Amino acid sequence: MTTKLKPSFVLIDLDGTLIDSVPDLAYCVDETMKQLGLPVRGEAAVRNWVGNGVQRLTERALINAVDGMPEQALMDKAYPIFLALYQENTSKRSCVYDGVVEGIEWMKAQGYRVACVTNKAEAFTLPLLKDKGLLEYFEVVVSGDTCAEKKPHPMPLLHAADLLGVSAENALMIGDSKSDVKAARAAGFHIFCMTYGYNHGEDIRDYHPDVIMDSFAELPNYLEAK
Numbered sequence: 001m002t003t004k005l006k007p008s009f010v011l012i013d014l015d016g017t018l019i020d021s022v023p024d025l026a027y028c029v030d031e032t033m034k035q036l037g038l039p040v041r042g043e044a045a046v047r048n049w050v051g052n053g054v055q056r057l058t059e060r061a062l063i064n065a066v067d068g069m070p071e072q073a074l075m076d077k078a079y080p081i082f083l084a085l086y087q088e089n090t091s092k093r094s095c096v097y098d099g100v101v102e103g104i105e106w107m108k109a110q111g112y113r114v115a116c117v118t119n120k121a122e123a124f125t126l127p128l129l130k131d132k133g134l135l136e137y138f139e140v141v142v143s144g145d146t147c148a149e150k151k152p153h154p155m156p157l158l159h160a161a162d163l164l165g166v167s168a169e170n171a172l173m174i175g176d177s178k179s180d181v182k183a184a185r186a187a188g189f190h191i192f193c194m195t196y197g198y199n200h201g202e203d204i205r206d207y208h209p210d211v212i213m214d215s216f217a218e219l220p221n222y223l224e225a226k
């Protein structure tokens, strides 16, 4: 990208973009598996399963694969166990990625409005952002169960625009996965992606975001200053 963008507002994904949440999610997946008498799955596998909400994560953990569905009876047993564990283990092992605070503070200092749009259910999103000191940066938070549809559907992005009271034109999404790219394209947003995030084991470059960044600290290279 040659010219710097001046987006009307900026939406930021949570898992794999702001916060490395996999250590807590993997702990809860493995404890759930143990309680069900199933083999633990480990952090590397869980890393490939995050991004479509906690229900889909639990389904993937049960079948030990990205695609496919478990038996409904097994899911009915597993999901409440996972939810109870994640409620107690939302943020203890999770970390804000280096550069995130610097990048957000830079954007805020330039007058950019920022909001968070995640597929994580609100009951976990708000405590996680709060515990990690990020909640105060966001004017609006749209979670995985806020709208009838999740990313890759554009609905949560457009809903965030509505809540901010601005047109969705010339807006920017910053994410880590193909769901973020697809949702942003469908909503007519610009899309920047982080190299370090979770994308189901695929290289995010294959989905051709406008910009690829290793750190939020690179944002001044791509966004206009005040």
Ligand SMILES: O=C(O)COP(=O)(O)O
Pocket: 013, 014, 015, 016, 050, 051, 052, 053, 054, 117, 118, 119, 120, 121, 144, 177
């Ligand atoms: O899978 C989740 O629960 C959330 O993922 P996201 O924050 O990357 O949208």
Ligand SMILES: [Mg+2]
Pocket: 013, 014, 015, 016, 017, 051, 175, 176, 177, 197, 198
């Ligand atoms: Mg993500």
